[in-house]
Amino acid sequence: MKTDTIVLGAGIVGTCVALHLAQRGRSVVLVDRRGPGEETSYGNAGLVERASIYPVAFPRQLSALVDVALGRNPAANYHWNALPRLLPWMFAYWRASAPDRILAYARTIETLLAHSIAEHDSLARVSGAEHFFREGGWLKLYRTEAGLENERREFPLARDYGLTAREITVDEAIAMEPSLRPVFRGAVIWSDPHSVSSPGGVTQAYAAHLAALGGHVRRGDARTLARLGSGWAVTTEEGSVEAPEIVVALGPWAMDVLRPFGLRLPLAVKRGYHMHYHADGEARLSRPVLDEEGGYVITPMTGGIRLTTGVEFARRDAPKTPVQLEKTEALARGLFPLGERAEAEPWLGCRPAFPDMLPVIGRAPGQKGMWLAIGHQHLGFTLGPITGRLLAEMMTGEEPCADPGPFSAERF
Template sequence: MVQKVDALVLGAGIVGVSAALHLAKRGRNVALIDRRQPGEETSHGNAGVIERDGFVPITFPDSLTKLIRYALNRAPEVHYHRATIRSALPWLMQLRAHSGPIAIDRFARAVDQLERHAVEEHRAFARAAHAGRYFRSTGWLRLYRSPLSFAATDTEMHYARIFGARYEVMEPDAVRELEPHLRPVFHKAVHWQDTESVSSPGAVTKAYAEHFVEGGGRFLIGDAASLEPKAGGWVVTTSEGRFWAEQAVVALGPWSPDVLKPLGYDFPMLVKRGYHIHYRALGGAYLSRPVVDVDNGYVITPMERGVRLTTGIEFADRDAPPTPVQIARTRPIARTLFPIDFEVDSAPWVGSRPCFADSLPIIGRAPSHENLWLDFGHGHIGFTTGPISGRLIAEMMTGMPPLIDPAPYSASRFLQV
């Protein structure tokens, strides 16, 4: 027997949980489905930052020096598997096309729409889910080790002034008043004051999911790849039987193509992997906020398990065995900045980020299926944008006026690709 609900949400990371919560808030009977418990994939392993900066996307290297450095595959911020980089070449060429001033301006304005509502949407969920204890309103620091790397912030700060995002440029001595245990090995820093962070992004996602269930939603273990059209809607197989709904949301992050390719969709998405590991701090040293070493592509941030070190980008197949060489490369660099001691974890965590070359997600209706909705491809800002993208897609699905213009995130932008 097939059980009926109003909507199926596939994927219980921060994006899918947020979509399910917003749909339930609007009176829909929702089944949230994943193969694992909520918040145990990509949403578990990140810096836990809700950004109010990042108006300039990751772009194609702009100098021969950088290209050579990356080609040698020894940089701490970027690592690649040779087999994967060959298959990624078309995506990298698209990235190059999206690295000019017009594309950057388009991205900045689109991401600002999402980010300006990100903190308030998170905070509303956190209040309802009693998860406020995880949140910090301390901003975060981006450190620049050279005048050259700091000079590259001009465009970021230009858009911050346009959009009203608060920041302060700081000298090392001023930074140490905020974070006394950071060593002054950098040239300058920018304190992004409106950015917030959490002490456990996985726990926050789980708390939101528990709130969804307590409010009457259903969380089910199931195989998203079993999704198929049936009787004017969609049916999926779970551990509690088959469920049918008129509408379905694909919010599976890097696993979204597994469901969408059989339905005829082949979006130009690339997976970037990242790693994290936790450390104890030496001699009572502490951090109060996340810190980015921009030149070396890693973040150190205080988490419940200790100081989390997160790495930059690894171009590798989603399901390839872990190769945490970036942990080994960044650990000694991080120790020059902050006194980390021994590793708390037995092995680094590895996860995958779903990324499009224009650095924007897809949020909206599937082009060829009126009752199939897409919410994935959030790249490096999925934890930031999960709740606001969930609200946006729920408003579109229920026929409500959307809070922001959804056009920049439409899947139709890839129809000619």
């Protein structure tokens, strides 16, 4: 089979790249070993996080680092045997988390975040996925005055970018979410983000619209990618597919494909877990709720109340160690009347991340016809549609809607 472009990776990013190319008249084959939205794009908190101008930064206070090292911070866990290989990456991550570099990050990521809601709205409308989306922002809860004070520091920059954050009392938070218990000291409602009841369902709807436009979705192993003259070929269950251009949007597995072609990029993974729960009695939740110091998010999903954990630094394919889930579940039960677990096993996923916390979107250095859309860390679901648009514009010679320069792989 011959096509214009092969897109490797059917998560939210790869699916959106393929869909935007198809909307521009390109023939596209989307290839993944699993179905669309069944890996990292299934298991996240389902936020279109328009307000995430501050990244999930590396702690810089000694007390915070000690808490992580001693296992006292439920938002973080690590495997000792993974640290030797991760240390150079973590040092670069620590440097990128300096206050002045955080402000530079905010200016850069805002060029994509500014499009995040509109681009999801556009794809949801044509894909029939609007029923998954809800407004109402998300609620951040703080158990200490120090935590609340840290959040207040984000307000001036948020106002500069036209974002709406409002500090509210415990009573006001419970008026918004009556099933919450008053185990927190204060709260902030961020009104701009949207959320969804099934991020995997959204990705599948976008992939179905790709098929309706004439695109193809194929099962296959991306590691079969090979040079074929001036183009590329990959093997799928339905045979070989050939194209002059290839897009690698494989998230945590990108380097498995890129290393054999001589590409060396500092991509690591941040692992995370989730579990679905039934709600006790008449308890209800209408929006995502972050317990900042508890290190977890609870959010209503089609499968129940989803609890998602923070970050685990470990080898990508290491066995599950859901200690964070055990810790945060106990805290979450104090905040919200969670019932029985709705699943037998916790879900484990990997967030692909570069140490500067920015994705790579653009050409692969030294590889004619290869493009990259990887490393979106905690913002993959948020930035999938705008990444798809930006890369499709670059590939088709259109005027890009945002400056792609800061996202180039050449920065490494």
